[in-house]
Amino acid sequence: MTVINKIKKNKDYRKVYSCGKSVADRYLVLFFWVNNLETSRFGFTASKKIGNAVVRNRVRRLFKEVCRLNINKFPVGFDYVLLARNAIVGRKYQQVEESLLKLLKNITSRRGQT
């Protein structure tokens, strides 16, 4: 079983936000950027605007679960940051998973084109 590597330093997050590209729908924003490593790394964020600590924890756990179960669908060698948006509050696992897979498909097809 592969373990999820997490992005830990604020500097790495900054790099992904400023240099990376992003795709989004009404539930979440997905940032990504080449990290020059052999593995992918993930970061899960939910700002204070989303809600209180319970809500933010819930959202981050959903992200974590979705990434864990679909880790083989992510292209290797990237840093990914998942940012929660307001509409995600109260959503179920299936809705989040569906949303993320759609975004991933979007990325891979675009990479195929260019």
Add this chain to the structure above:
RNA sequence: UGAGUAAAUCAGAUGAUCGCGGGCGCCGGGCCGAAAGGUGGCGUCUGAGGAAAGUCCGAGCUCCGCAGGGCAGGGUGCUGGGUAAUACCCAGUGGGGGCGACCCCAAGGAAAGUGCCACAGAAAUGUAGACCGCCACUUCCCAAGUGGUAAGGAUGGAACGGUGCGGUAAGAGCGCACCAGCGGCCGGGUGACCGGCCGGCUAGGUAAACCCCACCUGGAGCAAGACCGAAUAGGGGAACAUUUGCGGCGGCCCGCCGUUGCUUCCCGGGUAAGGUCGCAUGAGUCGCGCUGGCAACAGCCGUCCCAGAUAGAUGAUCAUCCACGACAGAACUCGGCUUAUGAUUUGCUCACUGA
């Protein structure tokens, strides 16, 4: 049945699969790192709250050499008790609200002193003050003037005790009775205070204004701090000052301590995964245990070990059941307070209806 009031309890449950943090046992000597150190597999146990929240109080713990004295500052404020301590809790006193069960109160001192009381009003604390009234006197009358008067009117949140009788030219504690307030004595109570008697008759409000009185109070906070390892540096330059100067102990003074160059500014180094501990046995949980106490609580006995992350662990799926699940996530640890919030149960009160 409805409305209310006081208290107590629970915080979706059970099973299966995958996933995450921690403890313990066994196996392994590989990988990462400069080092300190970290990391794996299997088994087993365990893993958020009543408020974990707000950070409003109080403590423990750590550092500031010691935590010393005084002043200033801050806090508390009916009484007695509980506690490690408190602004908390319990029992009472006084006051207020409610038909009631019951609830609420920063509730010391206004004759120690100072300030303020806008506008209105004659006058806002001075035994001051006469606008309209009332009464007496003077001028021939209308009316005006002088004096007396704070009972009535008017103003105001508040007008120098209130009500009644007497008294008087009209009035006034001027006199008397009762009530409120003040002082003294006696009795009860540990005390706040309560009850009774006597006295001279008057003292406005505001202390969540300054203040007085009594009591308490050093400062910072786990990003506190300690240890291990690496690197750097006991670096450089400029200005100032030249002797008891400078610095530290929250402010000032005393007192104490450190350093002989010290202070200020600039450059350089570091913040690119440093690590480990602090960090979970404690003012601990439970028992309708026993003893003392009205109670808060204390003592004794038994019982249990109950999260310890460090970018931060609790989630997903399936099945069954119900009321279809509110507020909400530990971050050094406790005791309170306040705020948010779903459901259930019990006692008591009031109203209505029926027997």
Add this chain to the structure above:
RNA sequence: UGCGGGAUGGUGUAGUGGUAGCACAGGUGACUCUGGAUCAUCUAGCCUAGGUUCGAGCCCUGGUCCCGCAG
């Protein structure tokens, strides 16, 4: 996580317990052939809930929101 500070018209800010001001912005009118400038005038406010007081923007208590600091 711990500590500290703040909230006044649309914006930036004053305000010893006694009618809430000022500047800019906005509306209306005047001046002008028109606009600008100028003049006059109007609108709109004390974060919120209680308490103390005769009376709170100010004093006290609870809550909400915003901002800053940290080896």
